[in-house]
Amino acid sequence: MNKSAKKTIKVLGFTVFGMFFFSFALVPLYDVFCEVTGLNGKVALESTNIEEVDTGREIKLQFISHNNEEMPWIFKPSEEVLDVKTGKYYTTTFYVKNVTNKEMTAQAIPSVAPSNAASHLSKLECFCFNQQTLKPGEEALLPVKFLVDTDLPNNIKSVAMSYTIFDITDYDKQELAMQMNHDSMHSEESH
Amino acid sequence: MSAVIESHDHDHHHGPAKGLTRWLFTTNHKDIGTLYLWFSFLMFLVGGAMAMVIRAELFQPGMQIVQPEFYNQMLTLHGLIMIFGAVMPAFVGLANWLVPMMVGAPDMALPRMNNLSFWILPFAFFVLLSSLFMEGGAPNFGWTFYAPLSTTYAPPSVTFFIFSVHIMGASSIMGAINVIVTIMNMRAPGMTLMKMPLFVWSWLITAYLLIAVMPVLAGAVTMMLMDIHFGTSFFNAAGGGDPVLFQHVFWFFGHPEVYIMILPAFGITSHIISTFSRKPLFGYSSMVWAMASIAILSFVVWAHHMFTVGMPLAAELFFMWATMLIAVPTGVKVFNWVATMFKGSITYETPMLFAIAFVVLFTIGGFSGLMLAITPADFQYHDTYFVVAHFHYVLVPGAIFSIMAAVYYWIPKWTGNMYDERLGRLHFWLSFVSVNVTFFPQHWIGLAGMPRRYPDYALQFADWNMVSTAGAFAFGLSQILFLFIVLKTVRGGKKATSQVWEGAEGLEWTVDSPPAYHTFTTPPKVS
Numbered sequence: 106m107n108k109s110a111k112k113t114i115k116v117l118g119f120t121v122f123g124m125f126f127f128s129f130a131l132v133p134l135y136d137v138f139c140e141v142t143g144l145n146g147k148v149a150l151e152s153t154n155i156e157e158v159d160t161g162r163e164i165k166l167q168f169i170s171h172n173n174e175e176m177p178w179i180f181k182p183s184e185e186v187l188d189v190k191t192g193k194y195y196t197t198t199f200y201v202k203n204v205t206n207k208e209m210t211a212q213a214i215p216s217v218a219p220s221n222a223a224s225h226l227s228k229l230e231c232f233c234f235n236q237q238t239l240k241p242g243e244e245a246l247l248p249v250k251f252l253v254d255t256d257l258p259n260n261i262k263s264v265a266m267s268y269t270i271f272d273i274t275d276y277d278k279q280e281l282a283m284q285m286n287h288d289s290m291h292s293e294e295s296h
Numbered sequence: 297m298s299a300v301i302e303s304h305d306h307d308h309h310h311g312p313a314k315g316l317t318r319w320l321f322t323t324n325h326k327d328i329g330t331l332y333l334w335f336s337f338l339m340f341l342v343g344g345a346m347a348m349v350i351r352a353e354l355f356q357p358g359m360q361i362v363q364p365e366f367y368n369q370m371l372t373l374h375g376l377i378m379i380f381g382a383v384m385p386a387f388v389g390l391a392n393w394l395v396p397m398m399v400g401a402p403d404m405a406l407p408r409m410n411n412l413s414f415w416i417l418p419f420a421f422f423v424l425l426s427s428l429f430m431e432g433g434a435p436n437f438g439w440t441f442y443a444p445l446s447t448t449y450a451p452p453s454v455t456f457f458i459f460s461v462h463i464m465g466a467s468s469i470m471g472a473i474n475v476i477v478t479i480m481n482m483r484a485p486g487m488t489l490m491k492m493p494l495f496v497w498s499w500l501i502t503a504y505l506l507i508a509v510m511p512v513l514a515g516a517v518t519m520m521l522m523d524i525h526f527g528t529s530f531f532n533a534a535g536g537g538d539p540v541l542f543q544h545v546f547w548f549f550g551h552p553e554v555y556i557m558i559l560p561a562f563g564i565t566s567h568i569i570s571t572f573s574r575k576p577l578f579g580y581s582s583m584v585w586a587m588a589s590i591a592i593l594s595f596v597v598w599a600h601h602m603f604t605v606g607m608p609l610a611a612e613l614f615f616m617w618a619t620m621l622i623a624v625p626t627g628v629k630v631f632n633w634v635a636t637m638f639k640g641s642i643t644y645e646t647p648m649l650f651a652i653a654f655v656v657l658f659t660i661g662g663f664s665g666l667m668l669a670i671t672p673a674d675f676q677y678h679d680t681y682f683v684v685a686h687f688h689y690v691l692v693p694g695a696i697f698s699i700m701a702a703v704y705y706w707i708p709k710w711t712g713n714m715y716d717e718r719l720g721r722l723h724f725w726l727s728f729v730s731v732n733v734t735f736f737p738q739h740w741i742g743l744a745g746m747p748r749r750y751p752d753y754a755l756q757f758a759d760w761n762m763v764s765t766a767g768a769f770a771f772g773l774s775q776i777l778f779l780f781i782v783l784k785t786v787r788g789g790k791k792a793t794s795q796v797w798e799g800a801e802g803l804e805w806t807v808d809s810p811p812a813y814h815t816f817t818t819p820p821k822v823s
Binding site for chain 2: 272
C-alpha cells in the first residue's frame with residue numbers, strides 16, 4: 106500500500122475517534138448553550154444571594170408540582186399563587202408526605218416558564234438543592250426562599266415555578282422482586 | 297525454492313476459490329459486493345414481512361391480528377432493518393462492485409477489512425432479530441429510540457439492540473473508510489476528481505457523511521448503555537440530565553443519515569438517465585456541487601425533526617430556513633435530470649423506467665418534505681401519517697427504486713446475461729402502481745389527523761387504510777417477481793456485450809460481461 110493511502114487511513118481513523126468524542130462533547134455543549142441562551146428554563150441548583158431593592162414591580166408567581174412516573178408521595182405547593190414584587194425575597198413551602206410503608210428518597214427538579222425568566226430567578230434556599238429522605242408515613246413542609254430580580258423583561262407578568270419529584274431510592278433489586286412476587290401471589294389468591 | 301513459490305503464486309491468481317470458503321474468506325470486491333447485495337435483499341424481505349404484519353393489522357380499525365406490544369416491536373424492527381439492513385448494505389454492495397471498476401482500480405484499497413466489514417453484519421442482525429425471542433420482547437421504542445422510552449422504559453433486550461447498533465456502525469465506518477481510500481488513492485492515471493463518474497462522486501460524499509455521523513450514533517447508544525447499566529444520567533432528568541438532549545444527539549446523526557440513504561441514488565440515476573437519453577449528463581459539475589452542498593447543509597438542519605419539542609422562535613426560524621435552503625441544490629439536480637432527457641433519443645428499458653419514476657416520486661417526497669419544513673405547519677403534521685408518507689416516498693420509490701434501477705442496469709455486466717426485459721417492465725409497473733396505492737393515501741389520512749405508530753385508529757380513516765394495505769401486499773408480492781427475475785438472469789439468458797447499453801459510457805463498460813475475477817490489474821489510461 107502506498108504512502109498516501111496510509112495517510113488517508115490515518116486521517117479518517119482520527120476523524121472517526123474525533124467524532125465519537127464529539128458526540129460526548131455535545132452533552133456539556135448543550136448545557137452551556139442552554140445556560141447562555143436561557144432556553145430550557147433550567148434554574149441554577151445552588152444558592153445565590155442577591156441584595157434586595159425597593160424599585161421592583163408586581164408580578165404573579167404560580168407554583169406547580171408534578172410526581173414523576175409512579176412516585177407515590179403526596180407533593181403539592183402550600184400556596185398555588187403568590188403576588189410578589191421583584192427585587193424582594195419571599196419564602197413559600199411545598200407539602201410532602203411519604204404515604205408508603207418504606208423509607209424513600211426523592212429529588213426535586215425545578216423548571217421555570219417562560220424560560221427566559223429562569224436567569225432572573227435567584228434562590229437563597231431550596232429543597233431542590235438536596236435529596237429528601239422521608240420515613241414511612243412522615244410528612245414535611247419544604248421551603249423555597251427566592252427572589253425575582255428587577256431585570257425581569259417587562260412583558261413577563263407572571264412566572265410559573267414547577268417542581269417534579271423523582272423517586273431516587275436505592276432499592277435492593279432482589280428484595281423488590283420478592284415483594285412483587287409476593288404481591289402477585291396475593292392478588293392471585295384473592296381472585 | 298523460489299521456483300516453488302512462483303508456481304504456487306501462479307496457481308493462485310486465476311479465479312475464485314471453490315465452495316463455501318470462497319465467500320467466507322473472499323477479499324475480492326466483486327464477491328463482497330455480491331454478498332452485500334444478497335444480504336440486503338434478504339433483509340429487505342425480512343423487513344418487508346414485518347411491514348406486512350403492520351399493514352395487515354391496520355387493514356381494519358380495532359385490534360385484529362397482533363397484540364399492541366408486538367405491533368410496536370414490528371414497527372421498530374421494520375425501520376431498523378430497512379435502514380441499516382436493506383438500504384445501506386445495498387448501496388455498499390453497489391459501491392463494492394462498481395467503484396473499483398469505475399475508477400480503474402484492481403480492487404478496493406483494504407480488501408481484508410472489506411471482508412470483515414461485511415461478515416460482522418449478519419451477526420449484528422442475528423443479535424437484533426434474536427431479541428424477538430427474549431423475555432420482554434424485541435425493542436419496541438421506534439427506530440428513533442428516543443430516551444426515556446429506550447432507557448427507563450425499555451425491555452431488557454435493549455442491551456442487545458445497543459450491541460447490534462455498535463456492530464452495524466463499525467461495519468459502515470469500515471466500509472466508508474475503504475471507499476474513500478480507494479477513490480482518493482487508486483484512480484487510474486488521468487482520472488482527475490472532476491472526471492470521476494457521478495456514482496463515484498456520490499459515494500465519496502456519502503462515505504464522508506458516514507465517517508462524520510456513525511461515530512455520533514455510536515456515542516448516543518453508548519450514553520444509553522451507560523444510563524441503563526452504569527448509573528449515569530445523560531438523559532435522566534432526576535440526575536440532572538435531559539431527554540431532549542437525546543433527540544439533539546440522535547438527529548445530529550439522523551439527518552445526515554437520511555442523505556446517506558439518498559446520495560448514492562442520485563449518482564445511480566444520473567448514470568441511467570444519461571445512458572438511455574443517449575446524451576452526456578447535463579450540468580456534471582453542478583451535480584457535484586449540489587451533492588456537496590446537500591451534504592454540508594445536512595449538518596445544520598437536524599432540529600426540524602423536533603420542532604414541537606419546545607424551541608425558541610429564533611431556533612425554529614433558523615432550522616426552517618436552513619431546511620428550505622436544501623431545496624435549491626436538490627432542485628438543481630432534478631432540473632439537470634430533466635434537461636438531460638430533453639431532446640434525447642430516449643428508450644424505456646427497465647432501468648430507465650425505474651430512474652424516471654425515481655425522479656418523479658422522489659420529487660413528490662421532496663415537496664412533502666418542504667411542507668413539513670414549514671414550522672407552523674409541522675406542528676399539525678408532526679407524528680401523523682403525513683410524515684410516514686413523506687419518508688416512505690423518499691425511501692421506497694426513492695432509495696429502493698434507485699437500487700432496483702441499478703440492479704437492472706448493471707446486472708448484465710455482473711452476470712454476462714441480459715435480464716428478461718418483459719418481466720422487468722412488468723415488475724416495474726407492478727411496483728410503481730402498488731407503491732403509490734400504498735403510500736399516497738397516507739398523505740390524506742395524515743392530513744386528516746391519523747397519528748403514526750399506533751396499532752389502531754379512528755373509524756374515519758378506515759377506507760384509505762384498507763387501500764393502503766392492499767397496495768402494500770401488492771408491492772410486497774411484486775418483489776418476489778424481482779427475486780425470480782434476478783435468479784433467472786444469474787442462471788442464464790441472452791449474452792450481454794461489453795458495452796451492454798448503446799450509449800453507456802465509463803470504464804466498467806470496457807471490460808467483458810461478466811468481468812474477469814480481477815479487472816484492471818494494469819490501470820487503464822483515462823484521457
